[in-house]
Amino acid sequence: SFEVALARSCLTIKVAAGQSILEAMREAGVDLPSSCEQGACGTCLATVIEGEPDHQDVYLSPSERASGTKIMTCVSRSKSARLVLDA
Ligand code: FES
Secondary structure: OEEEEEOOOOEEEEEOOOOOHHHHHHHOOOOOOOOOOOOOOOOOEEEEEEOOEEOOOOOOOHHHHHHOOEEEOOOOEEOOOEEEEOO
């Protein structure tokens, strides 16, 4: 598991194994739009402020991936213990 801090919502949530960041955010009352929930459409995009995303999507371009500033919250995870999102 890892921790996600939601900067605008002033919340820190835990994302368990087998749970998506999107699901954990919704459980905490932070709703983000989504559509495919398979990492393909781009709807659930969030901006990464801090931490290292573990990209599992097929939406971001190689340069977007490498920049580490965007994450698809329906499928991607975190390589760092903590991720800070602009959400
Ligand atoms: Fe489609 Fe996340 S909902 S990429």
